Amino acid sequence: EIVLTQSPGTLSLSPGERATLSCRASQSVVKNFLAWYQQKPGQTPRLLIYGASTRATGIPDRFSGSGSGTDFTLSISRLEPEDSAVYYCQQYGSSPLTFGEGAKVEIK
Amino acid sequence: EVQLVESGGGLVQPGGSPRLSCAASGFTFNNYWINWVRQVPGKGLAWVSRIDPGGISTIYADSVKGRFTVSRDNAKNTVYLQMNSLGAEDTAVYFCVRQARDEPLDYWGQGTLVTVSS
Numbered sequence: 102e103i104v105l106t107q108s109p110g111t112l113s114l115s116p117g118e119r120a121t122l123s124c125r126a127s128q129s130v131v132k133n134f135l136a137w138y139q140q141k142p143g144q145t146p147r148l149l150i151y152g153a154s155t156r157a158t159g160i161p162d163r164f165s166g167s168g169s170g171t172d173f174t175l176s177i178s179r180l181e182p183e184d185s186a187v188y189y190c191q192q193y194g195s196s197p198l199t200f201g202e203g204a205k206v207e208i209k
Numbered sequence: 210e211v212q213l214v215e216s217g218g219g220l221v222q223p224g225g226s227p228r229l230s231c232a233a234s235g236f237t238f239n240n241y242w243i244n245w246v247r248q249v250p251g252k253g254l255a256w257v258s259r260i261d262p263g264g265i266s267t268i269y270a271d272s273v274k275g276r277f278t279v280s281r282d283n284a285k286n287t288v289y290l291q292m293n294s295l296g297a298e299d300t301a302v303y304f305c306v307r308q309a310r311d312e313p314l315d316y317w318g319q320g321t322l323v324t325v326s327s
Contacts, residue, residue, distance in 0.1 A: 145304065145318070198314075203254070
């Protein structure tokens with residue numbers, strides 16, 4: 102099983118700043134099948150990034166993903182209040198599928 | 210419009226055996242894998258199970274293997290999750306989520322809450 106470790110656990114930033122979230126895998130993610138999801142309170146997760154770096158439909162270009170192998174990053178530039186949420190990485194390249202534990206982004 | 214609607218949750222006695230349903234619409238159902246993902250309220254996401262488009266191949270998380278069974282009826286555009294021998298640790302919101310081959314989990318249902326308590 103691939104274990105995904107996200108850091109930091111919580112990030113508190115001001116509007117306009119840049120958030121950088123890390124996701125480290127315990128072994129190489131097959132075909133870089135790594136996705137990022139955003140979940141706001143009371144809502145279902147929303148797909149942001151897949152294939153490590155491809156934005157999903159309708160996702161603003163403030164969100165970007167990078168990385169390969171075992172180290173992946175989600176960057177959110179020009180933070181807006183609406184970006185306050187928990188962000189999860191997830192690998193879908195091998196079974197069992199696994200999620201990271203989540204990283205909370207707070208907007209001051 | 211793609212829709213996934215879960216049902217079958219509720220209060221269940223320890224050891225109980227509810228069956229969850231996931232009714233799909235708005236897409237070609239038998240082209241997609243369907244996953245079950247659960248979330249303890251206030252906690253993170255945990256993948257539970259997946260079934261392939263033909264209903265032949267299934268996989269499970271170790272935490273539910275041998276207790277949960279996923280199946281589908283493509284004529285009814287519905288996936289089922291039969292849950293047996295439930296314990297308090299199975300209390301969670303259960304989501305069904307669509308996935309195409311080699312693609313991420315994209316559309317999520319709203320979830321159904323299963324509470325295991327006496």
